[in-house]
Amino acid sequence: MRKINLILLFFVIMILSFSADITLKGMRFNGNPPQMVIDVVGNTKPKYKINYDELNRVLFVEFFNTKSLSTFKNRVINGSYVKKVEVRKYKNSTGVFIFFNRNVKYSAKYWSNPTRFVLDFNRNSREKEYTIIVDAGHGGKDPGATGFNKYHEKDFALKIAKQLKIALEKDFNVVMTRNNDTFVTLSGRPNIGNKINADFFVSVHLNANNSSKVKGVDVFYFSRKESNYAKKVAEFENSVGNKFGENVDEITLIMGQIYYSRNKEISINVAQNLVNSYSKRLGMTNRGAHGANFAVLRGFNGPGILVEVGFITNSSDLTKLKQTKYQKLAAEEIAKAIKKNFY
Numbered sequence: 001m002r003k004i005n006l007i008l009l010f011f012v013i014m015i016l017s018f019s020a021d022i023t024l025k026g027m028r029f030n031g032n033p034p035q036m037v038i039d040v041v042g043n044t045k046p047k048y049k050i051n052y053d054e055l056n057r058v059l060f061v062e063f064f065n066t067k068s069l070s071t072f073k074n075r076v077i078n079g080s081y082v083k084k085v086e087v088r089k090y091k092n093s094t095g096v097f098i099f100f101n102r103n104v105k106y107s108a109k110y111w112s113n114p115t116r117f118v119l120d121f122n123r124n125s126r127e128k129e130y131t132i133i134v135d136a137g138h139g140g141k142d143p144g145a146t147g148f149n150k151y152h153e154k155d156f157a158l159k160i161a162k163q164l165k166i167a168l169e170k171d172f173n174v175v176m177t178r179n180n181d182t183f184v185t186l187s188g189r190p191n192i193g194n195k196i197n198a199d200f201f202v203s204v205h206l207n208a209n210n211s212s213k214v215k216g217v218d219v220f221y222f223s224r225k226e227s228n229y230a231k232k233v234a235e236f237e238n239s240v241g242n243k244f245g246e247n248v249d250e251i252t253l254i255m256g257q258i259y260y261s262r263n264k265e266i267s268i269n270v271a272q273n274l275v276n277s278y279s280k281r282l283g284m285t286n287r288g289a290h291g292a293n294f295a296v297l298r299g300f301n302g303p304g305i306l307v308e309v310g311f312i313t314n315s316s317d318l319t320k321l322k323q324t325k326y327q328k329l330a331a332e333e334i335a336k337a338i339k340k341n342f343y
């Protein structure tokens, strides 16, 4: 009998020690230094696991074998580092989802006396608030327009896009839709920007014409109304989608319409500024800013432009755009026009 009691007691102790009595009591936010504190009561340090979802900027901390008070619940913070906190209570654990603003760095530590879990926040020394998508037109199996000496549009578009990335990076986060000779679908390009909630989309192309005399720079923004000329350029750039069997889905179209009016004003502004400054700086013909129905611009939820940086079929345009010096100038002008809109 005594032996059985001892065995029972042993099991009770085992169970108690496995279901450690740890409770998340509350959460606090401090301003200086910026941190989030989760106060913990219990007889032992909780085991926890941290995961960070970079795309959605959500930090997930799961505390195992841990309960939480009923007052430990979802909170809207709207602070400079944390937007909100969501709490999920699972069977044997508590999950805490912390939604960050842009550019938040964190470090996590567990402290005793008093027992607490602390997230320290900081930022890059120079905060980059906005994200720009740089889209080098065409690529891979789609060469785009072909000009003198079989030069391909896709190659110059990529070179200038790479320079543009460098020029923009001083002030913006930059994501490229491609950074080598690969094929990206027309809907895939804006979707890269939509997924990360990017602030502006810029697509780099070279124009082409049957007449080698036609030259100069055009900048396009998305519009449902388009001139005959703008329509022709858009038809060529959009033809990739049809050629490679791509359909635009309904949701993309509907979302595009919602964002349409909000973005149009910004896009027109940047397009007009750019075509003027670009043509002056590079000594090229100013062909103006036009509204057109470009698939890459239509699919993006924010404002954007498509720059036809010059004609691949015109020798004076191409002579310039072949040179690194002019590729850099082109990139600088595009970056400047975008920056003007944000700062």
Ligand SMILES: [Zn+2]
Pocket (backbone or CB within 6 Å): 137, 138, 144, 145, 153, 205, 206, 237
């Ligand atoms: Zn193109």
